[in-house]
Amino acid sequence: MFLRPRSFRLRLFICVKLLVFILFFHVLELIVFTRFHFDTILDPILELHQCYMDELPGIISEKWTSNKFIILEDVLLSDIKPTPGRTIFFLETKCQSPDSDLKYIMTLTARQACSIESAALNNPNFQVFVIFANPKVIDKKNRFINVIQSYKNVHLRQLNIWRYAKNTPVEDWVLTDNMFLSSYPTEHSSDLLRLLTLYRFGGIYMDLDVVVLRSLENVPLNYVGTEFYGLLSNAVISLEPTGIGHEVAELFLREFQQNFNGTSYIFNGPMLIKRVLATICGTKSVKEMTNNPRLCHGVRVFDPSAFFVLQKLFYLFDPKFLEIAMEKTKNSYLIHLWNKYSKKCLLKADSNTAYGKYAEQHCPKTYEAAGEFL
CATH class of the missing domain: 1.20.5 (Single alpha-helices involved in coiled-coils or other helix-helix interfaces)
Incomplete structure (x- = not known):
């Protein structure tokens, strides 16, 4: 129809x-x-x-340009720069209070100050640079900042990520802002900046949750450590500023750029170290790499006793394990506190624990300034 x-x-x-x-x-x-x-x-x-801007906003800069505050210098622009191959580096990439002016005020916890002080105290002939990834002002009234600044070999600096990456293998990649699309921007920027720092200056990088127990001044550069067999760590990395050390630093950066994974917490950190060293050493077996610098073209992989022997928090914070912890760490260069987990462990300064004993001995000024809790 x-x-x-x-x-x-x-x-x-x-x-x-x-x-x-x-x-x-x-x-x-x-x-x-x-x-x-x-x-x-x-x-x-x-x-x-x-x-991570280049400098403080003008109005904030004016407010904080006074006798109470000091604006940190840029590490690349300051008169005193890191001594290549003779500097210990700490980095802080966390942006505190992003919606507030407080993000520009430098803060340190007692445990961070202890890390810095122990490195400076046990390595008096090394420079110790503490570098912040965004503009910071120093509050002169901060007790822990005053403690670490009492050491002449400690220097506080800031950096600008884009300037820091200039003339390096990752310069163009950093300009794309891919890192800021990461699910873990603080951690991944820290992963990158420690590699950039060693590429620029060589030396030793350490996380801000360690206590240095012995001098590293006479330990040949070019080393990392194992947490346990099968996993390498990027919490402690040492590279020479030239030669094989610089070549390894470049390999680290190229691997970071080419295979960056913004959704994995450790892919751009510990797993990256293992991938690159597997190529250098010609084996994927961490056990074969360990204490075998000849196999790895001069790069030494320390066994866990060097940096990571205490992998259970109770060894550090439980008085019952004091003697065991002391015995386990008698030949260690440092202990690692695993801050992601241990930050929840409140510890009285006078407690009879491994961490308390080591803090009293290796960061005595911080220990005294901490008051009741470490």
Whole structure:
């Protein structure tokens, strides 16, 4: 049965109108989704850019340019720079209070100060540089900052990520802001900056949750450590500023750039160290790499006793394990506190624990300034 022309045109008009209506809502939905998706990507990038900007905002700079505060110098622009191959580095990449001016005030916990003091105390002929990844001002009233600044070989600096990456293998990659799209921007920026630091200066990088127990001044550079057989760590890395050390640093950076994974916590850190050393050493077996620098072209992989022998927190914080912990660490260069987990462990300064004893001996000024709790 055929439709009459008038009836057909009416139905066609209704169908076209309905299609236009549906199409309009699909376009509107696409615009809203795109806007939302763009904002979810852009917001964290803008927030991190505020943290890692080149300098303090003018109004804040004016407010804090006084006798109470000192603005940190840029590590690349200051008169006193790290001595290549004779410097211990600590890095802080966390952006404190991103929505507040407080993110520009340098803060240190007692345990961070202990890490720095123990490195300076046990290595008086090395420079110790503590570098912040965003502009910072020093509050002269901060007790722990005053402690570490009492050591003449300690220097506090800031850096600008984009300037720091210039003339390195990752310069162009850093400009893409891929790192800021990471699920772990603080950790992954720390992974990158420690490699950039060793590429630029060589020396020794340490996490801010260690206690140095012995001098490292006479330990040949070019080493990492194992946490346990099968896993290497990037919490302690040493490389020469030239020769094989510099070549390894370049390999680390190229591997970081080419295979960056923003969704994995350790892929760009400990796992990266293992991938590169597997190529250098010609084996994927960490057991074969360990204490075998000849196999690894001069790079030494220390066994766990050097840096990571205490892998259970109770050894550090439980008085019942004091003697065992002391025995286990008698030949260690440092102990690692695993801050991600141990920060929840409150410890009285006078407690009869391995960490308390080591803090009293190797960071005595911090120990005294800490008061009741470490």
